[in-house]
Amino acid sequence: MANPIVARSLDEIRFWSRIMKEHALFLSLGFTYEQQQLIDEANQFIAMFERIEEKLSRFSVNSDLREVQAFNNEVYQAAASIWYYKRKVLGLTLRCEIRTNNYPLLVDHISREAAYFADRLKELNEGKLVPKPEAIIEENVFFLRIMADHAKFIGHLLDPSERKLVEQAREFSHDFDQLVFQAVDLDSMRPQSETKPILNQFLNQNRVSVASLRDFKKTARELIEECRIKSNIHPLLADHTFREAERFLEIIDLFEASLAGTNN
Template sequence: MLSSFDFVRQSLELHLFFARIMKEHSFFLEAGFTTRDNSFTRKADEFRMEFDRLLIDVVSISNGIVSQSVIHSGEVFTPYTLDAETVSSYYSGVRIPINITQAEINLMGGETVTINPFLEQRVVSVNNRAIGLIKALITFKETILSNVLSCKMFTLNYPLLIDHIMREARLYVQMVQQLQSREEMSIEKEALQQELFWNRIMAEHSKFIRGLLDPTEDQLINTAHDFGNEFDQLTTEAKAAVDMTIPLEKVTEDSLNAVQRIRDFKEQGTKGLLECKIKSIIIPLLGDHTLREANHFLRLLKQFEVKPINK
């Protein structure tokens, strides 16, 4: 069973990463609807603002509690997040509050903190609120995907991207529910689940990037295509590890190497988008979004590599 300290810290760290991811999912959906579906545009905007409010509350109680390793991992914010939000807000006309990112940049980590009952109960309340909000967003995404697949709606987002962000939301709500039950996962179980999940996500990121680049960007398209193939293979390896046909350590080592390289590719891409040096239909915040997810996966892989995994 998780201690009060681990429960509070892990909950806040999870929200710092995933609540931002969810608010950006809502923004990407919002920006992709046609004029005909303005009711969906408004609903996506409502979700975006609800996750803004959730994230503001999380940031307000995280100072001195969350770990330095998470703050400095690049999964909460990157050197490009503020600019990506500012430019994406300009392009879309959607007001993205950069004050949240500014507050995150000022967060301080803490290693030895006493958790009082009031703080613990506050985190329980945040978790319950998040669970309800994430479940509602999942239902919204399911409706959109169903409409798109049945030709009742057109959106600028790929059907696979809608399915992709729905899976991320399901992982988020599952992890919050585990924390609420104070469930302590084994390192092996967590490694298997996370590596299988995130290798697939990295493969899909590569394919989205490939498809959103201007057709003249031959070199970038080829690089993204190669990453897609590599992470498809790593996803297959992770499935084999689940079936115990290859050792998990081998998957972790291969994944770590590949994620470091795709992380650098995404960073260069995000910088290129902000400097208007890459021709594409990729909004800069999407570049920064995928960069943060790579940073998150990289931190997990390093954690799995350091901690002993019992067979």
């Protein structure tokens, strides 16, 4: 029987390594021609995560746990390295030492995702398959904020003449900001909030909102790929944000299954 830690580790690496590789690409596309050193560093990270993806293909859910744990450690170092690079770029940007086409919030956003990826690998090597009930709210705060950021980026990268889509993106941004605040409030109410009915209601509400945003992203992705709307959004970025919404929905399913298991 496959070890659940092995299966989950490979799943996390498969998803997030591709995300990290794409982050490096998006950063490189946003730099100006005189920032060649930063572009070169981004390209090195693209190559690094391509090597990780190639090595990943050699593993299966039946692989030895110790070998997968060693691989987790290797990928952890890569995730930590790209986190440091992203924070360096953010610092240079905030100090106005460089001017790029990458919003500071976007650079902060992708650095948070790198930190999350590294933390997940560390937790898995510690035998933690899913968060405890008290940590579910905190992880939802992370993903809700990611979704709110996506809506903001979409709104700012659409051409101003796309008024209807820009307004929809703003509405999603507002809605997810409110969900973040609501989740923070709920988190501060612990231990009273550590009950299955409240957490299930919380997850169900998030599921509805994320599914709606996911569908909006899917439509936007299709319109961008078909060149039917005006924007500065790379087709891969549109697909990238769609996949992250799909990921959040999968994680909500895992949380609900975990909560159900605590009462069995």
